[in-house]
Amino acid sequence: MSKRTDQIFGLHAVKQIxxxxxxxxxxxxxxESIQSESVRLIHESLKDLGVSIQIVPRATLGKMVKNQxxxxxxxxxxxxxxxxxxxxxxxxEQNQDSNPLYLVLDSIQDPHNLxxxxxxxxxxxxxxxxxPNDRAASINETVRKVASGAVENVTVISVVNLVRAMKKIKExxxxxxxxxxxxxxxxxxxxxxxxxAIVMGGEGKGMRDSVQKECDYTASLPIHGHVESLxxxxxxxxxxxxAVRQRSI
Numbered sequence: 001m002s003k004r005t006d007q008i009f010g011l012h013a014v015k016q017i018x019x020x021x022x023x024x025x026x027x028x029x030x031x032e033s034i035q036s037e038s039v040r041l042i043h044e045s046l047k048d049l050g051v052s053i054q055i056v057p058r059a060t061l062g063k064m065v066k067n068q069x070x071x072x073x074x075x076x077x078x079x080x081x082x083x084x085x086x087x088x089x090x091x092x093e094q095n096q097d098s099n100p101l102y103l104v105l106d107s108i109q110d111p112h113n114l115x116x117x118x119x120x121x122x123x124x125x126x127x128x129x130x131x132p133n134d135r136a137a138s139i140n141e142t143v144r145k146v147a148s149g150a151v152e153n154v155t156v157i158s159v160v161n162l163v164r165a166m167k168k169i170k171e172x173x174x175x176x177x178x179x180x181x182x183x184x185x186x187x188x189x190x191x192x193x194x195x196x197a198i199v200m201g202g203e204g205k206g207m208r209d210s211v212q213k214e215c216d217y218t219a220s221l222p223i224h225g226h227v228e229s230l231x232x233x234x235x236x237x238x239x240x241x242x243a244v245r246q247r248s249i
Contacts, residue, residue, distance in 0.1 A: 068142065112233075
């Protein structure tokens with residue numbers, strides 16, 4: 001794979017590429033003698049597209065993805081253009097009157113957590129996910145696999161300066177709610193029916209001080225057991241679905 005291409009594997013992620021951007025597929029590898037109806041249907045779709053298909057042993061696919069669970073299919077696709085701060089301006093303008101819900105991820109290091117957050121964001125109908133360019137996980141094959149195709153359906157925007165992006169979000173009339181374990185207010189006490197951006201901090205350290213200072217409110221999740229905190233992707237799911245619950249009433 002070159003720097004201009006991405007590797008896609010996992011049945012959900014592959015299906016989303018076939019549905020949403022089949023024109024980006026350059027090469028494909030399929031496991032030989034695999035007994036899977038899903039893989040057979042993918043194989044037929046790829047043949048209809050006329051792209052290069054190589055039938056290879058399972059071990060070959062395993063080496064290509066460093067023994068991650070490829071589920072029998074790997075695609076090489078043209079790398080999509082990264083959405084940047086200019087795209088954030090456009091998204092904010094386009095959704096100014098539609099009661100948006102944004103997810104801001106501050107310094108998430110683990111691509112598995114990033115993928116899980118994006119998957120949950122897709123399920124919750126989040127307008128866009130905003131992540132920093134530096135000192136954080138970026139969209140890669142692991143994120144795509146864990147997100148189960150959600151990367152192809154959710155607007156993910158990478159910004160140089162997360163605090164500056166949050167200022168823009170607030171200027172667009174969106175209230176910014178940060179999550180912090182020591183916050184006195186519970187997330188269940190806040191009105192999330194209004195235009196809202198939820199900010200989740202990185203693993204271990206939580207939000208950076210500069211990010212927390214930019215929040216309109218901070219809120220916590222009640223912890224009643226012996227654990228001190230929840231995994232960031234789990235916490236993101238709880239908070240996003242509280243917003244979904246409130247907005248459905």
